[in-house]
Amino acid sequence: MNINLTLIGQTITFFIFVFFCWKFVWPALIAVMQEREQKIAEGLQAAERADKDLELAQKKVGEQLTEAKKQASEIVEQANKRAIQLVDEAKDQAKVEADRIIVAAKAEIEQEANRAKEELRGKVGALAIAGAEKILGQSVDAKSHNDLVNKLAAEL
Amino acid sequence: MAGEQTSTEYIQHHLQNWTYGKLPEGYTRYDGEVLTESTWVSAHSSQEAKDMGFSAVHVDTLGWSIFLGALFIFIFSRVAKKATADTPSGLQSFVELVVSFVDNTVKDTFHYKNSMIAPMGLTIFCWVFIMNAMDLIPVDWIPHFVANVIVGDPHFYFKVVPTTDPNATLGMAVGVFLLMIFFSIKQKGAVGFIKELTFHPFSPPTKGLGVLLAPVLIAINFILETVSLIAKPISLGLRLFGNLYAGEMIFILIAIMFGAGFLLGLFAGVLQWAWAVFHILVITLQAFVFMVLTTVYMAMAHDNHDEH
Numbered sequence: 001m002n003i004n005l006t007l008i009g010q011t012i013t014f015f016i017f018v019f020f021c022w023k024f025v026w027p028a029l030i031a032v033m034q035e036r037e038q039k040i041a042e043g044l045q046a047a048e049r050a051d052k053d054l055e056l057a058q059k060k061v062g063e064q065l066t067e068a069k070k071q072a073s074e075i076v077e078q079a080n081k082r083a084i085q086l087v088d089e090a091k092d093q094a095k096v097e098a099d100r101i102i103v104a105a106k107a108e109i110e111q112e113a114n115r116a117k118e119e120l121r122g123k124v125g126a127l128a129i130a131g132a133e134k135i136l137g138q139s140v141d142a143k144s145h146n147d148l149v150n151k152l153a154a155e156l
Numbered sequence: 157m158a159g160e161q162t163s164t165e166y167i168q169h170h171l172q173n174w175t176y177g178k179l180p181e182g183y184t185r186y187d188g189e190v191l192t193e194s195t196w197v198s199a200h201s202s203q204e205a206k207d208m209g210f211s212a213v214h215v216d217t218l219g220w221s222i223f224l225g226a227l228f229i230f231i232f233s234r235v236a237k238k239a240t241a242d243t244p245s246g247l248q249s250f251v252e253l254v255v256s257f258v259d260n261t262v263k264d265t266f267h268y269k270n271s272m273i274a275p276m277g278l279t280i281f282c283w284v285f286i287m288n289a290m291d292l293i294p295v296d297w298i299p300h301f302v303a304n305v306i307v308g309d310p311h312f313y314f315k316v317v318p319t320t321d322p323n324a325t326l327g328m329a330v331g332v333f334l335l336m337i338f339f340s341i342k343q344k345g346a347v348g349f350i351k352e353l354t355f356h357p358f359s360p361p362t363k364g365l366g367v368l369l370a371p372v373l374i375a376i377n378f379i380l381e382t383v384s385l386i387a388k389p390i391s392l393g394l395r396l397f398g399n400l401y402a403g404e405m406i407f408i409l410i411a412i413m414f415g416a417g418f419l420l421g422l423f424a425g426v427l428q429w430a431w432a433v434f435h436i437l438v439i440t441l442q443a444f445v446f447m448v449l450t451t452v453y454m455a456m457a458h459d460n461h462d463e464h
Contacts, residue, residue: 002175002205002206002208002212003209003210003322003326004177004209004212004214004323005177005210005211005212005213006173006212006213006214006217006218006321006323006324006327007323007326007327007330008327008439009213009218010217010218010323010324010326010328010331011327011328011330011334012316013218013221013222013225013327014328014331015331016273017225017228017229017279017283018275018276018279018280018331019276020233021229021232021276021278021279022271022272022275022276024233024236025229025232025233025275025278026236026274026275026278026286028236028237029232029235029236029239029251029252029255029452030255030259032236032239032240032241032252033252033256035241036241036242036244039411044289092249101369105423124279
């Protein structure tokens with residue numbers, strides 16, 4: 001329990017250890033700990049950013065999806081319209097064609113009828129004369145009765 | 157317990173350091189030998205150790221404290237060298253736990269810019285803790301082993317716990333004290349330091365008749381401040397010493413019982429275990445207190461009164 005040189009020795013030892021710890025131990029450990037702290041902070045930040053990015057991407061995806069749906073429905077609608085239009089056009093064309101055919105047919109029929117009338121008219125004159133000759137028992141002078149016959153024929 | 161010793165001898169033997177010192181010329185040693193000239197020898201009795209005076213060294217105290225401090229430095233610097241910022245290994249996370257604990261404690265009390273204080277806190281905490289922890293090794297194991305097996309002299313003095321030697325604790329306290337004065341002068345200048353010692357707590361009047369009182373007040377201030385300044389390292393060292401010395405003493409008293417029959421020996425075993433468990437608290441607390449008080453004293457040394 002005597003105080004002696006040990007005290008001074010202990011003081012010197014104390015300074016040596018403190019100095020060593022101050023210069024070689026402490027800075028390395030603190031640096032590593034701070035580096036890890038920073039790493040963790042960065043990691044957390046990155047995670048947060050990624051979260052935000054994901055949210056943004058999902059939002060974008062949603063928007064694009066609705067946009068695509070809209071476009072699709074528009075296209076379908078347009079196609080439908082076009083189809084109706086095509087059908088209508090076809091209908092119109094068909095009608096026009098049909099009309100044209102009908103008109104042509106009518107014209108032909110009329111022509112045919114006219115020709116038949118003309119033919120009939122000629123034949124009717126001859127028939128009328130033949131009939132009259134039979135009724136009168138003599139030949140009818142075609143010349144003298146020509147006017148009468150023509151009148152008759154014209155009445156037909 | 158060493159055979160034929162009485163209890164008193166046993167206790168005294170345990171409380172004596174391995175002292176290597178200079179005995180003066182004409183000194184009569186324990187075996188009647190008279191020294192013809194002053195010589196450096198290992199003390200063979202407490203009386204011899206006492207008579208060596210100041211020029212003696214406690215080899216066990218210094219040896220153990222250097223060994224344990226080196227152990228601390230070795231482990232921590234090894235970890236520091238290998239340390240990675242990635243997932244730390246077991247030992248590294250333990251070391252980091254201690255470092256961040258000390259760092260937070262120091263930051264709580266010390267608000268000035270000085271990169272030395274926190275490492276010093278770490279050194280003190282770990283070093284004192286390991287030195288105190290030697291107290292948990294049963295009191296006879298190492299001394300007996302060293303005395304009987306290595307040295308071959310059962311009378312050989314060998315103490316294991318450096319902090320039960322006031323030289324060790326006061327030595328560290330003196331180191332702290334020197335740093336206190338160094339930082340005080342560095343922060344406030346020599347004049348500021350002297351002012352601090354003489355102008356507080358009673359600031360001497362500068363006007364009127366009161367000026368006559370000024371020298372008296374300065375003298376009173378100087379006495380008060382010097383006493384409080386010197387009391388700091390002494391209380392710091394003696395607190396640690398007292399706690400550990402008392403703990404060691406109780407371990408020794410319990411150890412005496414081991415030689416007193418089977419039942420008492422068993423009882424002593426239980427007691428020793430209980431006291432050791434309790435002592436873990438004392439060990440940690442005293443190491444912590446030494447660190448915190450050192451930090452507080454350093455903060456006081458940095459504190460400049462003139463600024464506020």
